[in-house]
Amino acid sequence: MLSGRSQSTYSGATYSGGNWWYLLLLVPFVALLWVPLYNRVDPILFGVPFFYWYQFTWVILTSLIILLVDSGTRRSSASHRAENTGRSEHP
Numbered sequence: 001m002l003s004g005r006s007q008s009t010y011s012g013a014t015y016s017g018g019n020w021w022y023l024l025l026l027v028p029f030v031a032l033l034w035v036p037l038y039n040r041v042d043p044i045l046f047g048v049p050f051f052y053w054y055q056f057t058w059v060i061l062t063s064l065i066i067l068l069v070d071s072g073t074r075r076s077s078a079s080h081r082a083e084n085t086g087r088s089e090h091p
Contacts, residue, residue: 021072028062 031037038054045053 021069024065024069028058028065032058 032055038051040051041049043050
């Protein structure tokens with residue numbers, strides 16, 4: 001059990017808008033899984049072949065996407081909890 005709180009508060013299935021945020025996490029997965037998309041040398045950026053700088057760019061973009069998904073799901077779960085308790089958690 002989750003420290004005395006109901007599981008429906010933490011269940012992703014209860015949040016109607018929160019689950020769509022997680023689909024953004026598929027973008028870097030697909031972009032890096034599809035190797036023929038970036039399996040080439042040109043264009044070269046600062047002497048670094050495309051194959052390498054494309055993957056490094058996705059490291060940074062993935063971090064930003066994770067931050068976006070985290071903040072989006074926290075907001076939706078906070079508003080869901082506020083609806084259930086009848087009060088707002090944000091002043």
